[in-house]
Amino acid sequence: MAANDEDDDDDEDTETGWTAEDEEEFRTELDKNGDGVLDKDEIYHWLVPNDYDHIVDESNHLFAEADDDKVSTSF
Numbered sequence: 297m298a299a300n301d302e303d304d305d306d307d308e309d310t311e312t313g314w315t316a317e318d319e320e321e322f323r324t325e326l327d328k329n330g331d332g333v334l335d336k337d338e339i340y341h342w343l344v345p346n347d348y349d350h351i352v353d354e355s356n357h358l359f360a361e362a363d364d365d366k367v368s369t370s371f
């Protein structure tokens with residue numbers, strides 16, 4: 297086992313730990329106003345994306361956990 301096996305992403309910046317993909321995502325998706333930092337609204341949209349419905353996800357999770365015979369319908 298090599299000493300650096302946990303970090304198998306060759307593109308990762310050793311100082312920041314960010315990959316080129318991380319930086320691209322930050323610039324194009326997260327930093328909406330392009331000022332180089334995330335303000336509270338940008339952080340909120342990062343943590344709670346508009347295209348993800350937590351209620352539906354939790355409902356599906358609860359039904360899956362409660363459904364003993366695993367015959368269920370997801371929303």
Ligand SMILES: [Ca+2]
Pocket residue numbers: 327328329330331332333334335338
């Ligand atoms: Ca910003």
